[in-house]
Amino acid sequence: VVAALAADHRVDQDGLVAAFARRHDPARGYGRGTDWLLEQIRDGGDWRDLSVGMFKGHGSWGNGAAMRVAPLGAWYAGDAEQATHQAEISAYPTHQHREAVVGAMAVAAAAALAADPAGPPTGGTLLDTVVELVPRSAVEAGLRRARDMLDYRDAGTVAAVLGCGRRATAHDTVPFCLWSAARGLDDYEAAFWRTAQAGGDIDTTCAIVGGVLASAGTPPPPEWAERTEPLPAWLGEALGA
Template sequence: MTLGDAFGSQFFVPPNRHALSSRLLPPAPWQWTDDTEMACSIYRVLADHGTIDQDELATSFAARHDFDRGYGPATNRMLRLVRQGGDWRALSAALFDGKGSWGNGAAMRVAPLGAWFADDLAEVVHQAALSAQVTHTHPEAVAGAIAVAVATAVTVNDPDLPAGHFLDRVREHVPASMVHDGIAEARQLLTISDPTLAARMLGNGRQVTAHDTVPFTLWVAARERHDFEAAMWTTAAAGGDVDTTCAIVGGIIAGSESNHLPPPWRGRCEPLPSWAGAPPLDHVRATY
């Protein structure tokens, strides 16, 4: 997912937007964003505890928070208050007039968790919800995180599942929500090939909500699970929240691209932070 995040982030740089039409790789270095920073905390907590310890995850999110990585204003404020001793449970639940955030932040960071628990989809659902609730308590955000985590797990275990069956399998585990409905719509759109048209119907993350982001990323992942480069260019072509959509798609399909992420891309990507303890990109499996 780091490679997708770093690749997608380059298209917020005006000169690089023109590379989409010619599919020229943006110049190095590709810097990753808050998507990767938070995913690294998830990986670190899983490596240390074998489960999502919500207190540890909140502490890691706050301690590792780098304001310059592109966090949204609500998350910036919340993590600053956690560092100052605030209760993450109260802060997360109080966001947006007590409704909680339904943003795409919980979905963008969860792929490593899906790979970690890939052999037990019920546990994937449970752990994904725990990981989401630390910052995103709204049911749509939780549903988005569950959908991405399950999609990653399904890809790890059954990479050759036909696209329609792949989306059906994911949707079976996603609670009733706009995300769930969006996955059903993505299933109906598998016969089209134009990502801009699919994004017009499903969203591309421009609204930064889970239901405006996750269905489109699953549409791409279902169609392009065996071609990382095609998946990235297809995702980026739709515009919107490109670093997040590319991070989600990259995280999902890494399960079927084990150790085959393109070397010219890996060489452009900023290394992962040493504190994460994650494998380098040239030894990647499903998590990064």
């Protein structure tokens, strides 16, 4: 996603999905639907027909588009409206269902707000603004509940109401993630463990929360960063590094 933005300064759907297919590595453990879709695109299929035809013509409502989109929000730091618009465009090549698209929009908006050069908003303001920016949907209803539960401390209790990705759907994932991020944008480690302890789709929920906090300029503990996999060389080339 970041490489596509660096190349075109916006989301070009054809270029983005071609890059997804070209760099797709099944060993990474993607979902079956994603593996199938990207294999079909790599073999010459048109994403417009393939994506909309998934799941009996409803399109995927999974959480993958939301999982990958926080860097896009950071790219549009301080411009949450544009981040929301570009996130919507970025979701469609792989996730055509309304809930998946709105989930991506919500995460991108949160990351853009967190990355505001003037400083990140309070947790309540962040959630209120995201709710205003996304259309009516199950994701939006979950975000409203997340705002109401912002003073809850126990992640398990909140996850029991909002979900935490156990069903791998956007509306079962994004509200909890943004609740967790909004609980503390200045403490990466605390947010990470708060998110993980609820269980569910932990790699996705922690990716979303970590992306929002990183957008706010909140770094992970140094020893965590030292253990991460190096970024691929092609990304550095795309960014001119």
